[in-house]
Amino acid sequence: MLINLWYVAEWSDAVKDKPVKVKLLGQNFVLFRDRQGKVSCLSDVCLHRGGSLSGGRTVRDCVACPYHGWQFNGDGKVEFIPSEGEDFQIPDRARVDAYPTEERYGMIWVFLGDAPEEERIPIPEFPEYDDTENWRALHDNWEWKAEAARVVENGIDIAHASFVHPMFGYEETAQENHIKKVEYHDYWARSWNEQYPPELTGGFLNWRKLIRSDRQPTETIPTWYMSGMVVRIQINLNAKMSLIMFDANTPVDEHNTRTFAVQLRSFVKHPLFDAGSRKRLQKIFREDQTILEAAAPNYLPETLANELSVKDDRFMSSFRRARRTLIEEKGYQIDSAKVKAVEGRKSYAIPSPFRRERSDLRWVMDAVPLVAPLTEKIKIVDQAELS
Ligand code: FES
Ligand SMILES: [Fe+2]
Structure with a gap:
């Protein structure tokens, strides 16, 4: 965290x-x-x-x-x-x-x-939220027994849709889906993907016929923001029908995440359609939850070496890299093992801006222990070797 x-x-x-x-x-x-x-x-x-x-x-x-x-x-x-x-x-x-x-x-x-x-890394922009003429907003919550970083990775992972979300992913065409473009910024990144539906066969797919011409790709644009651990996914079903999911994934603790979800839709904007939209959104959350809560370990592995990534994972990897910068270079990671060792016996506070300004105040509560940035760790090793 x-x-x-x-x-x-x-x-x-x-x-x-x-x-x-x-x-x-x-x-x-x-x-x-x-x-x-x-x-x-x-x-x-x-x-x-x-x-x-x-x-x-x-x-x-x-x-x-x-x-x-x-x-x-x-x-x-x-x-x-x-x-x-x-x-x-x-x-x-x-x-x-x-x-x-x-x-x-x-x-x-x-x-x-x-x-x-x-x-401070700024709060993500979300200009569509105020554009109530073109978008209908829906708010929802979700709770995960999983670390927030795992939840973020799941959200920006396009490849899993073919296997986990039958509503909009298609296993038959998983190979045809591809990342068209990735744009990297300071502590956020966006990618553009195309997903191809299979040939329209079988009556149960009839609803898809309504929204797309045969084999028309779905454009999926996921964005991750370190700020708020936000995942934004825009799905353009066709030129007129789009969905935006804006999920802020709050780490409650190391094992639990609370998602504050806003879903915008550009079609069937009448409130009567909210219930159906919410049902579909919750179905997607449930499908992800089954996979995520069973994944091991609970935390994102410390090094990339403990999980094998392929070319299609490069967008996800950009999030891991940025997160590691904050851990290893900035030293922003809470030392949870130290906190846990005194659980129930000692309270800590997350340091606030004023605490830094007035370190002379002898603050009553200790600041939460942090994992030393890598450079400092190396320095400590060097000194130890010297003595
Ligand atoms: S513990 Fe809060 S006022 Fe005494
Ligand atoms: Fe998912």
Whole structure:
């Protein structure tokens, strides 16, 4: 699991006047809205005696801990300690980590990390979401017992459709499908693929006849974004009928992923058709889930050497490579083994931008341990060899 990325924490309409608890990257957070409607995200662990802030209530623009009522503002700073009264001088270090938030596409995005603004990989663009004239949107959730990186790989893997999704993949023509083009950017990439349906034989394929002329290819355009672990797939069935799936895959912990899914369709836009669309979307999720939850190991292998890739996997590999850059060069990976070793006995916080700015504050909670970037590891080995 990686820090210093934007993740989707919750749907916007799920956070109203009460604090909401969410779990991301194996840690708990509280989301709450102030009187202006601005949503805040804080570490959920109260620095007084470990109360769970999300179990409290919203008081003015603060969240009040349910244990002794300390009030934390949107910056994570304690504003009021009831037992000490109004005149009490609250120490500067009485604060929990607070994280940048943004609301986009009906979702609450939180930046979980301490990187300064200019270093943050931006939230993916999704311009079609606001174009309600041409697209009908549908929101859905899915939960996986699998690591988020595995879920992302599954989403951008076109070859599996021929075997896992009979609704739009065709085993008979798997060999004819091909990647037409791949475009690489900083921490996102897109590919263009053509898939050919088999000859239209057999009555059960009749619905396909309605949407395509014989053997007309389907254009599939998958995109991965490191930010939000987003998978976007655009499927152009023909010139007038397109689908876009925009899935933000949030790592709840190492073994669980929550997908915030938006599906847009450019045809049969009447709400009456939502139920059918949702059913088809969920069927696809279920088919992927069966494969993914049975795959081993649960995590993406540490090195590419432990799985064999072929030419058709090159788009997927671009995601693995970018992820490894963040792990090996930037040192963004949480050291889950260290966290697990003290589970239940020690709480950690994901470091926030203000923690980096004010490292002099002697923060009450320790920052989550990270796996050292490769260069540092090599340095340590070198020093060991020297001594
Ligand atoms: S534990 Fe939160 S106020 Fe005491
Ligand atoms: Fe799939």
